[in-house]
Every structure is written in structure tokens, then in C-alpha cells.
Amino acid sequence: MKSFKNLALLIVMGILVVFAAACGGGETAEETNTGNGEATEEEATLEGSVVIDGSGTVYPFMARMAENYMGENEEVSVEVSRAGTSAGFEKFLVAENGTDFNDASRHIKDEETAKAEELGIEVKEFQVALDGLTFVINKENDWATEMTQEEVVKIFLAEGGVTKWSDINPEWPAEEIKPMGPNENHGTNEFMFETIMEEKDFVDSVNLQQEYSTLVDLVSKDKNAIAFFGYGYYDSNKDKLSAVNVDFGNGPVAPSLDTIGLDDEAGYKPFTRPVFTYLNVDMAKEKPQVLDYAIYTMENAQDVAAETGFAPLKDEVIQESISFLEGLK
Template sequence: MKKFKSLVLFLVLGFLVVFSAACGSGASTQEDTNTGSDDKKTEKEEAALEGSVVIDGSGTVYPFMSKMAENYMTENEEVSVEVSRAGTSAGFEKFLVEENGTDFNDASREIKDEEVAKAEELGIEYKEFQVALDGLTFVINKDNDWATEMTQEEVVKIFLAEGGVTKWSDINPEWPAEEIKPMGPNENHGTNEFMFETIMEEKDFVDSVNLQQEYSTLVDLVSKDKNAIAFFGYGYYESNKDKLNAVSVDFGNGPVAPSLDTIGLDDAAGYKAFTRPVFTYLNVGMAKEKPQVLDYAIYTMENAQTVASETGFAPLKDDVIQESISYLEGLK
């Protein structure tokens, strides 16, 4: 009997040892599994982008950059991309400040010497990127059926103080003897500067020109006045074709209508004389400091050609895009 009790006790103790070992092994496995899961979660959290990207500047570039921001935020929900349109010059004022400047400034002209000097004074490193090509477009009222085609010289004369053109009949005696209402964006916009500096060769605007801050105001004014003519980027015409007509311009080889196909063409069929690149300027310091800013810059260049075509711009060539992407990748 005594031997039997000893045997039972031995078996019970053995069972407890095996059970404890099994439980210990299971606990260890569970702990290892949880640790691995936490590591993966931490890595994922560290890789996720968050924070803000602040962009201001050109009203011309605004439709392009606004669409780009919308697309980006769909894929990166924790990043807020804020896009405003103070105008190129006003945008540079917000970009070139000692603290809390914008991350990007969109521009419909290149940065000026005095803006370069200010950047150097403040120690701000920036990088210029072309994002698309735009065609300076002259728009008229839907009821204007006489001025649908003009030569480059004729359309520019309308806006020149020395042009001697005040009525449509001054251009063509068969046209109405009614006063022309020239309009365009004001001096805050790079489009105004492109018109003044490049197209008008820095000659004064006619006194009667009506210069506005908002492109939507210009669209409205021209759509309501059959004697109005305004200039702005092709994208604003593209999105308002139901309200406006575009003037086909003869650069010497017959009238050319502005379009995504003709803007920037090098041959005689192109709209090249009124074509310009549009830009965004990146604060390189912010790109190095804030991962979301650099990521957005890369995303913008990778998708620039697609978004350009969708927002009324002619896309850049592949080699221009790739050069920009390579530079940005080098900042990582």
C-alpha cells in the first residue's frame, strides 16, 4: 500500500512538471509573437507621414497644385496640404521670411534678382522646379464674332499705351466702332509680369486697362461685356469654355488656337511665342526637416504630367521630370 501511494505521488509530480513546462513554453511563444507584432506596428507608425504642407503663390498654377494636393491627401490621410493663391509676387513674400514661411511658392514666372538676394540674406535654400507649360490666352465674349482671329501685333497693341488702339475699328475698319475694354490680372500675378516684361517688352499698359486680383472676376466681366478682352493662363479658359471664346493668334504662319496640343510646339503650327513654363519653388530646408514636404515634392513631380493635362496645362518632357525627381531623391 505504501509503495502504491508513493507511485501515485510520483506520477502526479511528474504530470505537474510536464504541464508547467508546457505552459511556460506557450507563454514564451505568445510573448515572442506579441513582441514581433509590436515591432512591426512601431515600424509602420514611424513610416507613416503626418503633419502639414503649406503652399501659396500663383493663381495660374493654383488649379494644378490644388488638384495635386487633393490627389495626395487621398493617399496620405494624415497629411494636410494647404494651397492658397495670393499671386506669384505676394507668394514670394510669404515664402521668403525668416520664420514660418511657406514650404512651396507656386510661380508663373522665374524668381527675380531681388527675391534671390532676399533668400540669400535670410539663408533660405530653395530649388526651382518647372511643373508644366502654359499658354497666355486672350479671351473674348461669346457674342464677339469679329475678333476671333488677330495677329500677334494686333492683340498686343490693344494693351499698349502707345498702341493707338481704342476701338475695334482701329484694328479693322470692318469691325464695330465700339470702345475696347482691355482687362487682365494685376501686378501681384506673374501672368501680369509675363505680359508686361516679355510680350509687351516692358512698355506701359494702356490707361483704360482693368487689372483684377481674381481670375474668376475677369471671367465674369468678359462673359458680360461683348467689347471686353482679357488675358490669363490657358487653364482658366479651358475651364470656362462655356462662357468665353479664345482668340486664335497669327504669329506669321496663320492663326493658331491655344490648346494643349499647340502650346509649346517648336514648329510653325505652335503657340510657342505666347508659351511659358510655370514653376513651384521648394524650401529645401523644410524638405530636409519635414518628411511630408519632401514626399509631397516627389509626388508632385512624379504626377506632374498627368495633373497638368487634367488642369489645362501642357505637360513637360520626360527628361525634365526625371531630372527633378533625381534631385529630390538625393535629399533623402
């Protein structure tokens, strides 16, 4: 009888050992580390939000990037808005609850850098693509399809002396030109004013708008309208607008992903600019999803750029950004 009890006890102990082994020896997916340096399931799962605002020009690029990222990381919400570069920096550079990224179609200004230092915010600039400032006209405008750099800029200058198309070419219609563009909230406005127009005043008749979609609509309905904005908005509205081919001294150049990316005289270089996103490095250190999204953005920047109307950056520029971000881990 005693031997039977011992046998029963051994059987029960054996069952318990097998059960313990099946449960992984007491370890669970909630532990922070498996003991051999490998991340657990919980640690590998990202969650939370990433908040981005800023440039309307960069918006199509970043919106596509966010969509792609969330398709692979369902527990992370990436919110992308487009207040404009300058308005975006105001939301980015605040003491509390600022955005994680600010997209920009210009470099950060000295006063914005000073404000970041005052607030103790570490800011890092990343180029994400190349854009070409594009001048668009109505589809019915078949006379101003080619202009020199000087001619197209004169239309927007207060001192340009151009009010009618015939002021540029006497064979063109003697009708009033309707110049348009994005307003001062946008880095594109500042690029036009500071770089292209050399900080000379806009003509009084210029119609400056907050929304790029409004500009597309206005130009598509007025044969005497001409507007400027990033190439991507033209590329996605080719059925409604035509682009001016600009002669920089070596013959007319059509804006395109190929010509925007060229460094030589055959390209669109005088009207080409880099576009950026600015990262709050402190947020990247505190929130894993922000750092992960930053790395994902740079790893996929070249593909998304080409898909959204931007010329991709060179490999070395991309790799330098990725190396910096990997160093924050």
C-alpha cells in the first residue's frame, strides 16, 4: 500500500514538472527581458502617438509616410497637420505639449533656434527630399508656357513693372495678370520672397492664400492666373494646370523629378530647394514610437519622395541621418 502511495506521488510530481515546463518555467511576455538580451513581445510592440505639423508643401510626403507606417504599426497613431512652416514652428517650440516633428520648406530661423535654446529643446534638422518651386498657369493659357527666370519673377515683384501679359511679350494678350501664391505662414512664401525675389516686395495685386487647394482651384478657373508652389501640388493636379518651363540661360526647362534632382546647368537647380522635418530630440529619447517613426521616415524617404512629387535625396544624406537616429537608442 505504501509503495502505491509513493508511485502516485511520483506521478503527480511528474505532471507538475511537465506543466511548469509548458508554461516556460514561470517567465511571461510581460517581463522586460528574456535574460539573454532579446526583447519580449510587449517590449517589441510600439504604442502611443506621434504628432506632426508644419509645411503644407511637405504634407503629402509626410501624410503618405504616416499612412505607410501605421499600416505596419497598428498601435501607433501618427497625426499629420499642415498649419504651414512658420505656424508649425510655433506649435513645435513650446514648453509643454509641443509637436514631436515640424515639417518645413525652409531652414529654421535664427530666432526660432534661439527660442528652442531658451526652452531647453534639442532640435535636429533632417532633409527629407528636394522640391522644385513651380509656376503654374491655366490650361487655356497657351502663350506663357515658356518664360525666362527674370520674366516669371518680374510678375511677382512690386518693382517689376509687369501688370499685363503684353508687358512681357507684345504678342501676348493685353490682359491683366492675376499673380497668386501661398501666404506668409508657408515656407514656400518665404523661399520665394527671400531667395527668388531677393527680399523685394510682392506686387500689390498678388493673391496670397493659406490653402494650396484654393490656389489650384483659382488658377484652374482663370486663364490669366499664375501661381507658385511646390512641384508636388502641380504633379497631382496636371489634369487642371500647366507648368511654366523656365529658361535659366540654357533653354527652357520643365520642372520634373528628373530636372529638380540635377546639379548641372541642364536642370531646374535655381528654383530647387531641400525640404525638411525637424525633430524634438527630447521626445525621441522619451517616446520610443517617436524615435522609431523618425528612423522609418529616413529609411523610406527616397521611395515616398518619388511617390509624392519630390526628388529623392542621395544615399549618403539619408545614411547620415539614420546613423544619428540609431545613436539615440
